[in-house]
Amino acid sequence: MLNRVFKWRGVVLAAALIGLAGAAFAQVEGGKPALAVCMSEDNAPLSMARKGQLSGFDVKMAEAVAQELGRPLRLVPFESELEQDANFAIEVNALLSAGVCDLVSGFPLLATDLGQPGRLKAKPPDYPGAKRPRDRADVTLGNVVASHPYQGMALQLVQREDAPRANGLGELRDQKIGAVAGTLEGTLIATYQGGALLPDMVSMGKLDDRWAALESGKVDAMLMPSTAWDVYRTRAAAPLRLRAGPPQSLGINVGWVALAGKPELIEAVNRVAAREAQLQQWAQDVGLQRLPPTEPAVARELSLAALLKP
Incomplete structure (x- = not known):
């Protein structure tokens, strides 16, 4: 627990010393707002944070999505499970609803986690620059929409x-x-x-x-x-x-999510997700087994029946 607190304070201090001084540049570069993409800091080989730098398959996708939109890219690592009863889908929704990011990668596509959330408000999980958990305000959650699956x-x-x-x-x-x-x-x-x-x-x-x-x-x-x-x-x-x-x-796929009302973001992700040859190359580069998405694109529920067969 102490190590986690020290780590969190170190990230916040770095953000205070570096992020605040250049906030305007980080948000707008060349007249276009940066595309902020949140991804889990511990989801290798899709995404992982090492020494403050994100890498992995999702990073390569994010770079391509930003290029599609003609916007500079800003990657935001986040740490899930702020609380013991944390819900990943709710945490992602809170990040989007708080304006921390425009898109989130690595999202399991379950129907129950999309659309209208099951609760009204929630706290975002840990991310660089976030306030201490006890000082972090609840945000009103929005409706989440998903891209086509990519894995x-x-x-x-x-x-x-x-x-x-x-x-x-x-x-x-x-x-x-x-x-x-x-x-x-x-x-x-x-x-x-x-x-x-x-x-x-x-x-x-x-x-x-x-x-x-x-x-x-x-x-x-x-x-x-x-x-x-x-x-x-x-x-x-x-x-x-x-x-x-x-x-x-x-029987579950992984996709990207954004708040409803931003179709251009999802469309850009879909265009990148359709580049199968490039996805194959990125998977090889990061050591990911390329597992093509299954049907349906969005699963209604997780069924254990097939896995429990003799």
Whole structure:
């Protein structure tokens, strides 16, 4: 908690010393207002913040969107989960409604999170220049609209190389299966075929190092988001001692969102999202598995039925 407070104060101080002095230039350059794009600081390889700089697939898209609109680009990293009961969709809406950004990338396209919000007001999450959480005012939320999807979401079964190869959850019996409490992946493991994998399940906390657990042999297999595997396979210093099965689609896509009433922003994102060859190249550049969006573009709900099949 103390580290988080120190980190937050450092970001605010930097904004005070640098951002305030050049605010006018940051907002308007060459007579056109900057396009402010918010993206998660911890969503690699889509977006990630390191030493104050954002990088990743979404950054490359943002640069292309700004070029489409003929506007300079201003990237704004944000940190989700300001509160324990934080809702990502509401936090994104608050960022847009507060005028912190014009667009937000990396948004899971669920129908319940678009359009009219489920509450009237909310506080934006942490971002450079934000007031302290206790001093941060609630903002009235607006209606959120989405772009076309640009990436699908999937889970992958990751195993130790010396474990018997499994082609699905049904072939994991007698293997030590890691399950992180409070995650979709952990829920899938715990509920598979009415708890068939519970005798072999190893419960883990959200702060536990999943890769260390796999490499040390504490667990033999884990179900993970495909993006987590992307990050691991591109940064592993030692030869990989793990393998991953094919991605299994969650039936949810990722898109960009803006407040209703700004169709030019969404149209620009849609034009960039239609450049499949360029998307493929960007994915290769950042180590992202290119997962084409699935139908429907906006899912009505998350269905676990397909993932729980034998």
